[in-house]
Amino acid sequence: MxxxxxxxxxxxxxxxxxxxxxxxxxxxxxxxxxxxxxxxxxxxxxxxxxxxxxxxxxxxxxxxxxxxxxxxxxxxxxxxIAYLPQDIDNFFLSITVIEDVMFSLLALGVKKDEAYKKSLDILKSLDILHLENRVIYDLSGGEKKLVALAAILVKEPKxxxxxxxxxxxxxxxxxxxxxxxxxxxxxxxxxxxxxxxxxxxxxxxxxxxxxxxxxx
Ligand SMILES: Nc1ncnc2c1ncn2[C@@H]1O[C@H](COP(=O)(O)OP(=O)(O)OP(=O)(O)O)[C@@H](O)[C@H]1O
Ligand SMILES: [Mg+2]
Missing domain, CATH: 3.40.50.300 (P-loop containing nucleotide triphosphate hydrolases)
Known part of the structure; x- marks a missing residue:
């Protein structure tokens, strides 16, 4: 196998x-x-x-x-390998949702336009597009969890x-x-x-x- x-x-x-x-x-x-x-x-x-x-x-x-x-x-x-920790309080590296989701793609060398588009797509698929420009710190626990998921899924891990x-x-x-x-x-x-x-x-x-x- x-x-x-x-x-x-x-x-x-x-x-x-x-x-x-x-x-x-x-x-x-x-x-x-x-x-x-x-x-x-x-x-x-x-x-x-x-x-x-x-x-x-x-x-x-x-x-x-x-x-x-x-x-x-x-x-x-x-x-x-994407790892979503149980406690996500220290998970985020950026101020806003869209910045955080884009962050890892930019670090991988993905161009800004493409990173933005991919990030919007993943937010949309998780039904959290409305959170795009929100400050992560202000989000509810469940919203944070979905944003953290978006941030790991956007990199298309195996x-x-x-x-x-x-x-x-x-x-x-x-x-x-x-x-x-x-x-x-x-x-x-x-x-x-x-x-x-x-x-x-x-x-x-x-x-x-x-x-x-x-x-x-
Ligand atoms: N850094 C640490 N220092 C000391 N003890 C720790 C540390 N991390 C975990 N433990 C202890 O190891 C044990 C296992 O913890 P773990 O977080 O893996 O459990 P879990 O099965 O995930 O529990 P839960 O369902 O509550 O999340 C616990 O007794 C915990 O207190
Ligand atoms: Mg646990």
Whole structure:
């Protein structure tokens, strides 16, 4: 099977406390999976390890069948892996919505006109075009979440790592997000507590409990 990510025997402990041991799974090409589990079991920690933001104590991670041995190995995939953190307060780098969504495209060398057009398109697809010139700081929690999603989707990554994407979203926005994510043919790992949300999106659900990851 062609895989986007292969995890093998990942273990992580924090100050002698073992969070999880020997976690293994494969994320197939364009496969969507979910990870559930109680508060504090280590779901976000696992996603940060996969995103290259934390180091595991042991075990291996392969991305597109290439072994990731050190932080620099991630650099090759930086633009292909999009990570939406659970807490997005420190996520934004610009003042206004449109600036923030355009920011990463401009950093990639995309011309300003094209970056603007692509950013408008993505805002439109998330139904938040009306927020274009708003100051991010003033947005509601749910609005911020949608803007953060726009900022990662605009780069057209191949893998999406989404940590509780429906946090703060009302029912309508959640439905919209299900439609959007269902229409995106990319590999995804989604952490969520909302069963109805993940049931309508993923083909496989894992549960993190008792320091291990099991098929739910
Ligand atoms: N930087 C840190 N320093 C100390 N402890 C931490 C740190 N980050 C996480 N932890 C602890 O590690 C454990 C796992 O945290 P994590 O955020 O991965 O859980 P989670 O499964 O995502 O929980 P939730 O459902 O509440 O988001 C928790 O006990 C948390 O307090
Ligand atoms: Mg978490």
């Amino acid at each position: 062609s895989c986007s990510i292969n995890l093998k025997d990942i273990s992580y402990k924090k100050d002698e406390k073992i969070l999880f041991e020997n976690i293994s799974f494969d994320l197939g090409h364009k496969e969507k999976i979910a990870i559930i589990g109680k508060n504090g079991v280590g779901k976000s920690t696992l996603l940060k390890i996969i995103a290259g933001l934390k180091n595991q104590n042991s075990g291996t991670i392969d991305i597109f069948h290439n072994r990731i041995n050190k932080k620099e190995d991630y650099e090759k995939y930086r633009d292909e 893998i999406l790592l989404l940590d509780e994407p429906t946090n703060n979203l009302d029912e309508d926005s959640e439905k919209k997000l299900i439609d959007i994510l269902n229409n995106i043919e990319k590999s995804m790992i989604i952490i969520s507590h909302q069963k109805t949300f993940i049931d309508s999106l993923v083909t496989k659900i894992y549960i993190l409990e008792e320091k291990t990851l099991k098929v739910y």
